[in-house]
Amino acid sequence: MKKYLNLFDFSQEVNYKTEILSGLTVALALVPEAIAFALIAGLNPLTGLYAAFVMGLVTSILGGRPGMISGATGAIAVVIVSLAMSHGVEYVFATVILAGLIQMTAGFLRLGKLMRLVPQPVIFGFVNGLAIIIFMSQLVQFKSADGSWLTGTTLYIFLGLVLLTMLVIWGLPKLTKVFPASLAAILIVFGIVLAFGIDTRSIGDIASIRGGFPPFHIPEIPFEWETLQIIFPYAAIVAGVGLIESLLTLNIVDEITETRGRGNKEAVAQGTANILSGFFSGMGGCAMIGQSLINTSNGARARLSGIVASVMLLMFVMFGADFIEMVPMAALTGLMIMVSLGTFEWASLRTFRRMPKSDVLVMILVTLVTVFLHNLALAVLVGVIISALVFAWDNAKRIRARKRIDEDGVKHYEIYGPLFFGSTTLFNEKFDVANDPDEVIIDFAESRIVDMSAIEALNKITERYSKMGKKVHLKHLSQDCRRLLANADALIEVNVLEDPTYKVAVDRL
DSSP: OEEEEEETTEEEEEEHHHHHHHHHHHHHHHHHHHHHHHHHTTSOHHHHHHHHHHHHHHHHHHOSSTTOOEEOOHHHHHHHHHHHHHHOHHHHHHHHHHHHHHHHHHHHTTGGGGGGGSOHHHHHHHHHHHHHHHHHHHGGGGBOTTSOBOOHHHHHHHHHHHHHHHHHHHHHHHHOOSSOHHHHHHHHHHHHHHHHTOOOOBGGGTOOOOOOSOOOOOOOOOOSHHHHHHHHHHHHHHHHHHHHHHHHHHHHHHHHHTOOOOHHHHHHHHHHHHHHHHHTTOOOOEEOHHHHHHHHHTTOOSSHHHHHHHHHHHHHHHTOHHHHTTSBHHHHHHHHHHHHHHHSOHHHHHTTTTSOHHHHHHHHHHHHHHHHHOOHHHHHHHHHHHHHHHHHHHHHTTOEEEEEEOTTSOEEEEEESOBSTTTHHHHHHTOOTTTSOSEEEEEEEEOOBOSHHHHHHHHHHHHHHHHTTOEEEEESOOHHHHHHHHHTTTTOOOEEEEOOOOOOOOOOO
16 A cells, blocks of 8 residues: 655655554664663663654654654763763753754754765774674673573573564565564564463563653753853764764665665754754654664655654553553564664675775774774764775875976976875975976876875975976966965965866765
């Protein structure tokens, strides 16, 4: 049953059955995650559930990536836990609101395009690290309340139900895709536990999810400069982590669905959702790769699935707490383990021998930082910096100079490769100032002047020739290179012999 849904001027084809069933599955998976992340942050479980509802609903309606699920996340919980412990939940709400304003600003400034700078090895490392974190976070379910590992019959029952869940999720799509395998697995395990009266841990054993509609609440904090000094560093990190995780998740969902999301629109939606989350007693959040993969693997591609998931989550909190608290944790644990296995980029392991060693190093490093520090922003930043340094080093070694003397006795240096801070040393070594003739032409037809270091290198080489009474011409400069030289005319004087017009690619919004 496919129809078209027009929601906030966004029209797309919707399979209502798939979207609703997938949304219900995601809602069930959101409950333990939201509770767990709230507890990690030292907050009441309802703050996580309220955040999951507000984040999911707002981003599903306004976001730039239909089918992507947002909610309370571990990445945000890790950032705000120290603030919650030291200053209390009111400061957390204020921090989330400020983080939302920062994210909206980033979206309006169209900074989402900066995700183009994230190379593929960094994305592989990020995804693999998240997959490992998702898997490791499920191991706590195999422990008792006192922190010891389950043993005996309790362990065998729990493990058996987890394996049954995984088997259904793996095998059902091979038989039929009419019904989402993940929801079927949860219902089957739930039915077996109820029918046979099996004693196993349920959602209610973690925490109660009973509550009402998220209350509107202005954070009760002193509105003064000292308060801003406290919350701004946390807000900046929350905004950065949230945007990075959301935009990387957007790229992953883009690849799965073979469609293209809108990063800047998603940034504005994430910011709006965090602002509302802070005002409606939520801990804030961002996109959730695990739930997004559950949603897309069920075949959901529209906004409706996220809306259904959010609304159903609120219904669970307000009206269905008694029922949902009976859902076995084994079913949700098996579901999340399958999500982790599906998230991990197994293909990245097969490319180890074919990928450059620097890319393999970046991928492993990003994975390790993600797993051990749980700081996704730092992991991506480290990966991008190392990739940029490797790129700069490789390009620095590629600068070449072909030399010849024409019939008029003029020496030509034909430069190949970009002239920038990393290649200036090799560039200067190409010239034989003492033995060159009185007139020299440096041809940049196959090169580019990139930065201030390149201009300074030209300045030094022309000074060396000038001191020897020799004349230097620059040839085949592109228009943007000439602008750099014109802006730096107080530092360098060169004779431009020829300047054809080269069109330089620009990013038009």
